[in-house]
Amino acid sequence: MSFVSEALERIQPSATIFVTRKARELKRSGRDVLFLSVGEPDFDTPDNIKDAAKAAIDRGETKYPGTPGVPALREAVAAKFKRENGIDYKPTETIVGTGGKNVIFNALLATLNKGDQVIIPAPYWVSYPDIVSFAGGTPVEVTTRLEDGYKLTPAALETAISPRTKWLILNSPSNPTGAAYGRDELKALSEVLIRHPHVWTLSDDIYEHLTYGNFVFTTLAQVEPALRDRVLTVNGVSKSYAMTGWRIGYAGGPEKLIRELEKLQSQQTSGACSIAQWAAVEALNGPQDYIARSRAVFKERRDLVVSLLNKAEYLECPVPDGAFYVYPSCAGAIGKTTRSGKVLHNDEDFAAALLEEEGAAVVHGAAFGQGPNFRLSYATSNDVLVDACTRIQRFCADLK
Structure with a gap:
């Protein structure tokens, strides 16, 4: 054994x-x-964010936080999604985790059963297939082409979907290629997804604020509101605010899914570091220069x-x-x-x-x-x- x-x-x-x-x-x-x-x-990390963490320590924000996140941060996350992405998530439709990877891991672990398939466009972030496999699912890797900008095409998505497909993972901008999906490209993918109501999408937007030139960032639930209740929009403060070591990720999604993530997290990490959460409140609500x-x-x-x-x-x-x-x-x-x-x-x-x-x-x-x-x-x-x-x-x- x-x-x-x-x-x-x-x-x-x-x-x-x-x-x-x-x-x-x-x-x-x-x-x-x-x-x-x-x-x-x-x-x-910007000084205003570090100062917010110090202030949180001084006023005693050092106790166990609630599992899904301190209320102020969940409110800040909801406000961020509305302000920057045009998505109306209530605070109860958000969750805070110990980094974006923690949120992704929990989402897949909470929803996958043996034989469930997850479509992963390749090249992909190294952890996606392993997380799917750990959770008992089957990664379905779809190779993209340089000629297509290393982006998943609607035809390739349609071909990859099966009755066992549970999730599509969409990372834009991408790690490792830096490829990013424009509004029209997301709209074309959404038309495929609408035809397959059993498929959910995990939209990993962690590099949202790092786009260049005339590129305008959009995310799937923003482009196609009809998919809102089948999308988990994942983000975090690590890349946008130089806060990698603070380990704060977050997501917005339908409340029925958020409740399941909270259940799993309650038996796993519980709430993320309280001091880091208050620093993240300042990151999202404070100056964005x-x-x-x-x-x-x-x-x-x-x-x-x-x-x-x-x-x-x-x-x-x-x-x-x-x-x-x-x-x-x-x-x-x-x-x-x-x-x-x-x-x-x-x-x-x-x-x-x-x-x-x-x-x-x-x-x-x-x-x-x-x-x-x-x-x-x-x-x-x-x-x-x-x-x-x-x-x-x-x-x-x-x-x-």
Whole structure:
């Protein structure tokens, strides 16, 4: 009899965390390593948010919070959805979790039975398929194409839906590609979903505020109100307000689903950290000027990285609409040999050799369900990005 549960044996450790751990081990051994594998803004949390947390401590907001979130934060979440997305969620139709991943995990664990299918467009965030598998469901990966901007088409969605489909996971802007769905694209997908009333959609909007150029963010329940009662709109404060370590995610959805998530959470994490919740109240209700400033910096970094990577031999790097990742193809490098004599059979070999030979930590595309590509996070300084891209250019130029 195995000591480990069958559920745990269905999943693997997060690839992004694994790569970052390996890079840290190399750095501790004395190697010069550049970390481009972590999806974390390098900015500090804005002062008004930190001050709100300190004030919460001073007035004694340090007791157990209610499971679904402190009332002030649930009200702030509802107000945010109305103000920014045009969706009317009552506070009782919202829930706060210990990060967006916690909310997604609970939503799938609370609703999936063995054999239920979840449609996941690939490339995808590394955790989606494993969470589905842990919950007993079956991931149905739908490959997207560069020609379609790495976005799910209505025809591909229609083909993927079966009588066992329970959820579609839609991440816009996307981790890892930065692809984002415009209003017309969401409307076209919604027309398919309306024809299949047994399919729910988990809309992961965590990178909502990180879009560039003339792109206008919209979300599914906003574009098609008829789907409102079959959509869980997930978001959080981590990416938009440089609050990754505060671990606050939230969602809005039909009250019958929110009650089930609250039931599960009551036996799991209970309420998220009370102090972090009060900081999140200030993030959502307070001044929003930080978002525009950080977006401008990220756009500059995006343009810098795309330009430099497209000068590297064997790489092709499209321009993403949002988030803070690029997802270049390294197809031209597959089959080549590195200067140390290693043959690159796939993108995992490419990323491993790049880390070993040049000290640049990226995540291989196979971890996101589609390659040969790699994901590079540009959530770091221009100096680091120039250094990293120079190392990647050198690595590619030395391939034989």
